[in-house]
Amino acid sequence: MKYDWILFDLDNTLMDFSNASHKAFHRLLESHGIRHAEELYPVYKQVNFEIWKDFEKGKIDASTLKAKRFHDFFMKIGVKGIDSKESNDTYVNHVIEYSTMLEGSLELLESLKGRVKLAIITNGLKEAQRPRIKRLNIDHYFDVIVVSDEIGVAKPQKGFFDFVMNECGFPEKQKTLVVGDSLNSDIKGGLDYGLPTCWCNLFGQENKGGLKPDFEINHLSQLHSFIEE
Ligand SMILES: [Mg+2]
Structure with missing residues (x-):
C-alpha cells in the first residue's frame, strides 16, 4: 500500500x-x-x-x-x-x-480493511452521522471517526485536520490520503493541510474553482489503481 x-x-x-x-x-x-x-x-x-x-x-x-x-x-x-x-x-x-451505501463502497472497505488504516472524516450533525453509521453497520471498518459537529470545527479548516491527525497518531502526511466528493471541503482542506487528495467525482461535477486534486475517480473501484504499490 x-x-x-x-x-x-x-x-x-x-x-x-x-x-x-x-x-x-x-x-x-x-x-x-x-x-x-x-x-x-x-x-x-x-x-x-x-x-x-x-x-x-x-x-x-x-x-x-x-x-x-x-x-x-x-x-x-x-x-x-x-x-x-x-x-x-x-x-x-x-x-x-x-440512507444507503453507495455502489461499490462496501466492497472497497472490505478489500482495504486490515491493509491500511481507515478513517471517516465527515462534516455532519452528530445526531445524523452516528446513527447512520450504526444503522448501516460500517463502524467496524474504521479506526477513527471524526464528526465535525462533535468537535465544533469543520473541513476545510485547519483545526479539523489538526484534530484528525491527532486522533490518527500523527501519521506521515504524504502517506495519508484524503478521499472525498466536495472540492470546497474535502479537497481544499486536504490540499491546504499538505495531504494527498483524491476527488471522488461520482456524479460528474465540473471542477470550477481551480483546485488540483492529486487524483480523480468516477467510481470507487478506481481507487485501487493508485493506492496499491
Ligand atoms: Mg461529501
Missing part, C-alpha cells in the same frame, strides 16, 4: 446522501400538507447550501444551523407557523432511515 491511512469523507463518497435527503424532504413536506415538494426541493437545497457554507467557515455553530435552515426555507416560500427546529429533527430522522 502506498498509504498508511485513508481518510474518507462520508456523504456522497461512501454513503448516499442526495437520494436520502431528497426522500426525507418529501416526507417532511408531506407531513405538513405542503404540496409541490419537487419544485421546492431546489429552493431548500440552496438555502441549506448557504447555511452550510457559513458553518464550514466557522461563522455559525451547529445549533444555529439546525434551527436556521428550515426557518429560512419556510420564510422563503412564505409558510408560517411550523416549528423549524422540530422540522429539522424530523428531516434528520428520515435521512437516517433512507
Whole structure:
C-alpha cells in the first residue's frame, strides 16, 4: 500500500446522501400538507447550501444551523407557523432511515480493511452521522471517526485536520490520503493541510474553482489503481 491511512469523507463518497435527503424532504413536506415538494426541493437545497457554507467557515455553530435552515426555507416560500427546529429533527430522522451505501463502497472497505488504516472524516450533525453509521453497520471498518459537529470545527479548516491527525497518531502526511466528493471541503482542506487528495467525482461535477486534486475517480473501484504499490 502506498498509504498508511485513508481518510474518507462520508456523504456522497461512501454513503448516499442526495437520494436520502431528497426522500426525507418529501416526507417532511408531506407531513405538513405542503404540496409541490419537487419544485421546492431546489429552493431548500440552496438555502441549506448557504447555511452550510457559513458553518464550514466557522461563522455559525451547529445549533444555529439546525434551527436556521428550515426557518429560512419556510420564510422563503412564505409558510408560517411550523416549528423549524422540530422540522429539522424530523428531516434528520428520515435521512437516517433512507440512507444507503453507495455502489461499490462496501466492497472497497472490505478489500482495504486490515491493509491500511481507515478513517471517516465527515462534516455532519452528530445526531445524523452516528446513527447512520450504526444503522448501516460500517463502524467496524474504521479506526477513527471524526464528526465535525462533535468537535465544533469543520473541513476545510485547519483545526479539523489538526484534530484528525491527532486522533490518527500523527501519521506521515504524504502517506495519508484524503478521499472525498466536495472540492470546497474535502479537497481544499486536504490540499491546504499538505495531504494527498483524491476527488471522488461520482456524479460528474465540473471542477470550477481551480483546485488540483492529486487524483480523480468516477467510481470507487478506481481507487485501487493508485493506492496499491
Ligand atoms: Mg461529501
